[in-house]
Amino acid sequence: MNILGRVWKYGDNVDTDAIIPARYLNTTIESELASHCMEDIDAAFAKGVRPGEIIVAGANFGCGSSREHAPLAIKASGIACVVAKSFARIFYRNALNIGLPILECAPAVEATEASQTLEVNLAQGTIRNTSTGKVYQATPFPPFMLELIAAGGLVPYTKHKLAEKG
């Protein structure tokens, strides 16, 4: 799985209220969640983001609530991958559970600026900054996790596995 996309850059502690404010939790319609994604910290994001782009952020991305709407809103906005220095515990589980690839890689975050382009190889865990040519190594996903992401998340993956067992 290769991802090539422009970068949206954010700082530390991007919380779940910033990703999708609770006042919009009355819906799970993905286009509606996407239209309010990041609204309180970056009004330009929802309108400007294009499919396949990448969020690059600092430490503790996704801290706060257990709302799965947060990774859902990001995924629905078209973001293909989030690279951060670290992720908050519940967000980490939720993101993979809904099939949003996330990578922890502090050196890549420090060396990446907004609007640069990154090329991410999920199987190898490599992040290449096409503007500088430099390559950074994150921990690659094991095969089952790539399969889970490709299936669209834990629930469809489990359903598929149960069906395989017959």
Add this chain to the structure above:
Amino acid sequence: MDTSMHHPSAGQTLSELILSHAAGQQVHAGDLVIVPVDRCMTHDSLTPEIIDALEKNLGVNRIYDPERVAVVMDHVAPAASVQTANAQVRTRRWVAQQGIRHFYDVGAGVCHQVLIEERLVLPGQVAIGSDSHATSYGAIGAFGTGMGTGDLALILASGRTWLRVPETIRVQVVGRFRKNVSPKDISLYLCGMLGLDGATYQAVEFHGVDWLSLDGREVLAGMSTEIGAKVGIVPPSGEIASRYNVPEWLRVQPGAHYVRTIEVDLNTLGSQVAVPPEVDHIAPASELGDVKVDQVFVGTCTNGRLEDLHILAELLKGHKLAAGVRLLVIPASHRILQAAAEDGTLSILLAAGATLGTPGCGPCIGRHMGVIGADEVCLSTANRNFRGRMGDPNARIYLASPEVAAATALRGSISDPANL
């Protein structure tokens, strides 16, 4: 920290003890385990999505064990719009159809408070909630943590979940509270010291608080999620040991391995305030300067309990709110509301000028009953002050103890209760 150096025969932390008991084998920090979930809690905010995940995505029409499930209507309760009302209708139908007996409808209170009051979580159990403040169950010595929709759906379908056994930070509390300082000040102090991700993926164990009430323990356990912790556990001693049958195996072990120990000295701890927009932007209440407030909110799973209402009433008795300040009080549960009505607490609060709301989450998550507008300032006893959390993104939320809330309601600006 290299946990492989830790010899398995050495003592275990409370998290290791509980997960070993649940897994049926001795486990240590870093191990991955699959464990039965003793109690699974979902609330009105996420239950409709969990039903979708179960029925539409997984094709599961009967949950694994309705007896182990509790459903609480607290996040937007009573419903604030037709949309939420319809979502709640669907949740009630599903609860009835699944035969879920532990169902708590509008007005029962905040999920975590209700589960503890109803003794639906017990010392030594594994309890997973669709809410980040499910760490509150650590107040009675349970392993409580929050997860999202997908994980909850799979727990409802299978009765089990996977967990990584966390490393543990030991918080050693020494001394006793000074006047008008309380457990929230310990929590906020730790947020300031460790930061929002200071305990990510880890457990926090609170020692030296055997004398602390159940109400106070719930503050410490619940707020642990604000430093990123998976669980916050208070050893089930004192009031907990006298209220519950604590299992023999759930005892603090002398040789347990902690990644670090932090001492909190109550002899010097003063009132703390979290300054927007982060819970770890901590300042002593005495050094904040003049911050005028529009609304004071006392409530939530963090500080809406009887003990908190008693503190508020004691400090407000015979006084009136400062001009231009609204005081919104939302008891954390129906039982608390009833007790506060019976013992005269509510009369004192109402005489001072307080407004009461239905037990539940109130405006904590910015969805109803007291959301704040642009440029308004709220001093809240809740747990998060992120931008946009309680309403307009340009509103500002300061977090503090019920004592600071009382002092602030009387003065009209954020005040140190030490001077009351």
